[in-house]
Amino acid sequence: MIPNIARVALPIPLDKTFDYLITPNDLPIVGGRVQVPFGRQRLIGIVTALTDSSEFPIEQLKAIQKVIDKAPLWMPPLFDLLKWASQYYQYPLGDTLANAMPALLRKGREASQTTLKFWALTEAGKSQPLNGLTRAPKQAQILRLLQNGAVSHDALLSEEVSSTTLKTLANKGWIIEQQQQPKSQNWQKQFSVTEEKPRLNEEQALAIATVNSNPEFGCYLLEGVTGSGKTEVYLNLLEPVLAAGKQALILVPEIGLTPQTINRFRRRFNVPLETVHSGLNDSERMAAWLAGRDNQAGIIIGTRSALFTPFANLGIIIVDEEHDASYKQQDSLRYHARDLAVMRANKENIPIILGSATPALETLHNAKMGKYHHLTLTKRAGNAQLARHGVIDVKGLYLNAGLSAPLIAEMRKHLNAGNQVMLFLNRRGFSPAIMCHECGWIAECHRCDAYYTLHQQSGELRCHHCATQRPIMPQCEQCGSTQLLPVGVGTEQLENQLATLFPEFKTVRIDRDSTRRKGALENYLEAIKNNEYQILIGTQMLAKGHHFPNVTLVALIDVDSALFSNDFRASERLAQLFIQVAGRAGRASKPGEVLLQTHHPEHQLLQSLLHKGYGVFSQTALVERQQAMLPPYTHLVLIRAEANDSDTVCQLLQQIRGIFESSPVYDQDCCVLGPNPAPLARRAGRYRWQLILQTPNRKALQQILSVAKPAIQLLPLAKKVRWSIDVEPQDL
Numbered sequence: 001m002i003p004n005i006a007r008v009a010l011p012i013p014l015d016k017t018f019d020y021l022i023t024p025n026d027l028p029i030v031g032g033r034v035q036v037p038f039g040r041q042r043l044i045g046i047v048t049a050l051t052d053s054s055e056f057p058i059e060q061l062k063a064i065q066k067v068i069d070k071a072p073l074w075m076p077p078l079f080d081l082l083k084w085a086s087q088y089y090q091y092p093l094g095d096t097l098a099n100a101m102p103a104l105l106r107k108g109r110e111a112s113q114t115t116l117k118f119w120a121l122t123e124a125g126k127s128q129p130l131n132g133l134t135r136a137p138k139q140a141q142i143l144r145l146l147q148n149g150a151v152s153h154d155a156l157l158s159e160e161v162s163s164t165t166l167k168t169l170a171n172k173g174w175i176i177e178q179q180q181q182p183k184s185q186n187w188q189k190q191f192s193v194t195e196e197k198p199r200l201n202e203e204q205a206l207a208i209a210t211v212n213s214n215p216e217f218g219c220y221l222l223e224g225v226t227g228s229g230k231t232e233v234y235l236n237l238l239e240p241v242l243a244a245g246k247q248a249l250i251l252v253p254e255i256g257l258t259p260q261t262i263n264r265f266r267r268r269f270n271v272p273l274e275t276v277h278s279g280l281n282d283s284e285r286m287a288a289w290l291a292g293r294d295n296q297a298g299i300i301i302g303t304r305s306a307l308f309t310p311f312a313n314l315g316i317i318i319v320d321e322e323h324d325a326s327y328k329q330q331d332s333l334r335y336h337a338r339d340l341a342v343m344r345a346n347k348e349n350i351p352i353i354l355g356s357a358t359p360a361l362e363t364l365h366n367a368k369m370g371k372y373h374h375l376t377l378t379k380r381a382g383n384a385q386l387a388r389h390g391v392i393d394v395k396g397l398y399l400n401a402g403l404s405a406p407l408i409a410e411m412r413k414h415l416n417a418g419n420q421v422m423l424f425l426n427r428r429g430f431s432p433a434i435m436c437h438e439c440g441w442i443a444e445c446h447r448c449d450a451y452y453t454l455h456q457q458s459g460e461l462r463c464h465h466c467a468t469q470r471p472i473m474p475q476c477e478q479c480g481s482t483q484l485l486p487v488g489v490g491t492e493q494l495e496n497q498l499a500t501l502f503p504e505f506k507t508v509r510i511d512r513d514s515t516r517r518k519g520a521l522e523n524y525l526e527a528i529k530n531n532e533y534q535i536l537i538g539t540q541m542l543a544k545g546h547h548f549p550n551v552t553l554v555a556l557i558d559v560d561s562a563l564f565s566n567d568f569r570a571s572e573r574l575a576q577l578f579i580q581v582a583g584r585a586g587r588a589s590k591p592g593e594v595l596l597q598t599h600h601p602e603h604q605l606l607q608s609l610l611h612k613g614y615g616v617f618s619q620t621a622l623v624e625r626q627q628a629m630l631p632p633y634t635h636l637v638l639i640r641a642e643a644n645d646s647d648t649v650c651q652l653l654q655q656i657r658g659i660f661e662s663s664p665v666y667d668q669d670c671c672v673l674g675p676n677p678a679p680l681a682r683r684a685g686r687y688r689w690q691l692i693l694q695t696p697n698r699k700a701l702q703q704i705l706s707v708a709k710p711a712i713q714l715l716p717l718a719k720k721v722r723w724s725i726d727v728e729p730q731d732l
């Protein structure tokens, strides 16, 4: 066959490739970019195949305008992974590939290194004694960072080093600016371990030996509480990999990419390290991508999207805090980076380690089924101790913006002692259950074993299982009280109320919104460390990766909205949050205390969590999931749709439901829930509804979807309504 036609995946929302003619003196390559005419546009796409036949008459095909790459952008393991992800997550291949490229490559920039600004020590800088700079810790930090060779300007900025400090050092003649081809030096040759290693304990040694006994693919769950030495295990696992000249990929949650984390790896090894995260600009992102592909980085640490970095010679993958929700992408290609990382390790035939103090139930299930090896670290390094905990039964108590009097009193005690207090809110459930504040009774569907969900807009209760609707009952069906409240009410006003309750103390709220700006989180964390704020309000993100030695009281003020959420993962998230904060509050000299507010202190999951720990909690929760036919025992697909008119959205989802149910593989084990209003039922004037398809069989699910999607696309309503498919959704 002499190929004269190229199949090209274009970045457009269509599930197909397009055929173009090849010019014989400018041959494209599979996996490389080409520029092609598309309607009136010019698009950059990826060649997925070369062939000599097309379903279209050859004289109708247009020719490729320009071949951009002479080599494929991805080696087969990663290219295959992307193709697989496109299918599995039902996202068009062209868009998937575009998603996995740095923006500059999407725009057609050449896939090779350009020069970057670096900083290096001068002779004078090298001879500076670091301990002479105790009054200029930032300067000392820079000198320390440069001791193993030049570091790029961008990398230094991501270490919380400011341009001004760099200038000061340059003026002193201690450091000098260089334009470098990001050092094309051969790091493998000069690899060394650059700090003293602690003596491993038995469990660490066993974990390391187990992983090292098999250099090929294997997935290892490393379960150990905070401070049990997981990072030390990662470092030890990296050592032989790097020594053999291979690279390492470390994935961390969005909030986990702290200078402390990065520095631990930098201090230990003399290898170039790159970070990949949402704060990078286009050229930084491109540089990291190239550093991986061209073997110019030994270690890449990054958030979710770092998974798509190409590597010349990848030797190991580590996913830290593998249970973290930020690994799931919530729009466009809705992938789960942990799951795809396991798949990538499999295709690359290398080991992967999933680390967590509180593994996801999915991961524990996989370990139980023998798919993953389960390694545990039970001992905590040092003498840190777990915080004490207590439960406040708030039934019938007056709640001031969600705070009970006993909690307020306890807060005052800790604040007056000069300590800090941290309050946790759950991510607010927008459609909560409804509960009696006097006795804790929760309105339940009479036909199903499920709680009613309150839909505030319509003022109705609705069962998401059988779609029964009814008005809110006037009284509690158990005690007759008229104090029926949505679970978790009142917390919106919390911040204002705190200013009134504790005028002499300053409050800061840390969440995704308040920390969106680059560097904002670091500034807050620094201010908290300096005791500029005494009361910290946060969501789950505050619990991760940070130690607050002066926080001696942590309160989870709204446990019920997690226990009775219609998102079945909410209780798992609550448990993970509890373990995380209990492990971090206070320090040896100032032991911490964790308080939980609930109407249901007797709740089985809560009891097992508080008295038996995460291990028993997770086993109990898994049994519940199995009985309720929920993941990981079944697989879900979430279809969301929104439009200006509620009926249209609902109608479309009814039609989609019909398409699912008419699939030949749809049997009595499958079920469809909905259409139901989405948790945020109305956003920016648009009505949002959802439909959930559930089956115990992953293959059946994929079969149903692959037939259903083109059928849905043909529906006239599907063109009027914005809709999306989320395979294995994380938030319901």
Ligand code: ADP
Binding pocket: 198, 199, 200, 201, 204, 224, 225, 226, 227, 228, 229, 230, 231, 232, 233, 381, 382
């Ligand atoms: P994790 O990642 O599980 O939170 P780390 O690896 O960060 O735990 O370890 C917690 C602390 O204990 C760190 O300061 C680390 O240097 C130290 N540490 C870890 N393993 C050992 C060990 N075997 N001996 C002494 N100290 C250790």
Ligand code: ZN
Binding pocket: 445, 446, 447, 448, 449, 450, 463, 464, 465, 466, 467, 468
């Ligand atoms: Zn029902």
Ligand code: ZN
Binding pocket: 436, 437, 438, 439, 440, 441, 476, 477, 478, 479, 480, 481
């Ligand atoms: Zn009641």
